Amino acid sequence: MSAYTVGIDLGGTNIKTAVFDGNGRIVRERSDQTDAKKGPSYVINKIKHIVRQMLKELEAADTNVACMGLGIPGLLDPKEGLSIFSPNFPGWENIHVVNEMSGEFSFPVYIDNDVRVNLYGEWYFGAGKGFSNIVLITLGTGLGSGIVVDGNVLYGATASAGEIGHMNMYREGRPCRCGSSGCLGRYVSAVGMVSTFTERLEQGKTSIVQSWVGSSHQKITARMISDAYDLADDLAMEVMHETGRILGFGLSNAINLFNPELVIIGGGMAAAGERLLRTVRDTVNQHSLQLSSQACKVVQAQLGEKAGVYGADAYAKRRLSAGS
Numbered sequence: 001m002s003a004y005t006v007g008i009d010l011g012g013t014n015i016k017t018a019v020f021d022g023n024g025r026i027v028r029e030r031s032d033q034t035d036a037k038k039g040p041s042y043v044i045n046k047i048k049h050i051v052r053q054m055l056k057e058l059e060a061a062d063t064n065v066a067c068m069g070l071g072i073p074g075l076l077d078p079k080e081g082l083s084i085f086s087p088n089f090p091g092w093e094n095i096h097v098v099n100e101m102s103g104e105f106s107f108p109v110y111i112d113n114d115v116r117v118n119l120y121g122e123w124y125f126g127a128g129k130g131f132s133n134i135v136l137i138t139l140g141t142g143l144g145s146g147i148v149v150d151g152n153v154l155y156g157a158t159a160s161a162g163e164i165g166h167m168n169m170y171r172e173g174r175p176c177r178c179g180s181s182g183c184l185g186r187y188v189s190a191v192g193m194v195s196t197f198t199e200r201l202e203q204g205k206t207s208i209v210q211s212w213v214g215s216s217h218q219k220i221t222a223r224m225i226s227d228a229y230d231l232a233d234d235l236a237m238e239v240m241h242e243t244g245r246i247l248g249f250g251l252s253n254a255i256n257l258f259n260p261e262l263v264i265i266g267g268g269m270a271a272a273g274e275r276l277l278r279t280v281r282d283t284v285n286q287h288s289l290q291l292s293s294q295a296c297k298v299v300q301a302q303l304g305e306k307a308g309v310y311g312a313d314a315y316a317k318r319r320l321s322a323g324s
Contacts, residue, residue: 004060005317006051006068009114009308012036012088015047018309019054028054029309036089043089044097048104062106069110069316070097071117071308078112078159079324087177110319114308116153118301119146120318121311122264126302133260135251136301137164139269143185147258164254165189169246188247190222190269197225197239207235226272240272241279248283255288255296266301273300 004027009016011034018029032050036043047070055065074086081098101109112120119136122128128136134148143165147154154161165185166178173182174195186192198217201207209228213219228236251263263284265277281298288296303310 004055004058004065005313006054006065007309007311007313007316008047008051008068008070009117009312010034010043010047010070010072011114011308012073015043015050016305016309017047017050017054018306018313019058020313024313026309028057030054036092039090040092040095043092044095044100048101051105065105065107067108067110067316067320068101068105069112069117069312069314069319070101071114071312071315072097072111073114075158075160076111076113078110078155081109081111083111108316108320110316112312112315113144113146113159115144116146117311117315118144118266118307119148119153119311120315121303121307121309122266122301123148123311124314125310126307127264127299128262131262133258134262134264135162135164135254135258135260136264136266137251138267138301139189139265140267141191142189144267145254147260149258149260162258164250167250167253169250184246184250188243188250188269193222193225193239193243193269194220196242197235200235200239205235208233209236222269222272226275229275240275244276244279245283247276248280249287251280251298252284252288252293255284255292259292260296263296263298264301265298266303266307270300 003022005020007018013034015032015034018026021027072083073088075084076082081096083095083097086092097111098109115138118138122136123134128134132151136146138144145162145164147162167184168182169184170182174186175181176183176186198220207228208231209220209224225236229240277298285293
């Protein structure tokens, strides 16, 4: 096998890139601003430049690289190498990323959805190592998910299987960018929890957070709610527990559907830790099928911000070895 492989996690804010040696160790890594507003050609050329620069530092030619994997947000066709739509990337529609990269590099390049790439990272190297049935959700500005059943990652007819974040929780709830309303992600993401908190303030409830932001409710963050929770703030505790209950009901549905051994919670909201997960576990235990819930643990992700590059690398090597 060639000496190096490359894993890239393309985010709306940063491009995280890592070069791995033949033993799976990171030998070079960096993070660069995405500058997504400059358009797809700019971003793709920036990725090419970053990889070229890193390989030059290692004095490595293309022949020393086995493969490269990219995790990309949004809807895509992994087999075709086509990114169909990415909500945080202006003008990013029907971009054939693999063709673009193949014009620059002679080694194989593979793409997948960013959340599934995180799933591969946690499955191969993190909290999911050694398990064959996993549900991973990432809680940030939204809710993403990836699913492993009997050792196989689920893709579905359009590579969009397992969109747990768009599970309808309320028939006529908060509007969602997917075109529906009441979606789980609109309540349990960082944005969702802040929305719940802000709604309660506007209804006349009070919180220590008001002394931090004044009347500028748009400055409230999920981290502030966690900090207020630690100070035994009544509203912060109420909203955190409510968020945990709604997430617990959503995960109960997922557990009943997919019968996982493990549910992994990642993304920025995972930093809430037991403040959130205690209520999630209690709700799952009460509302999912008893046999299924007893066989399933709800845990925090382990790899943090490195899950994407590790997962992109593992995914690329998996595709390469399968010859697909």
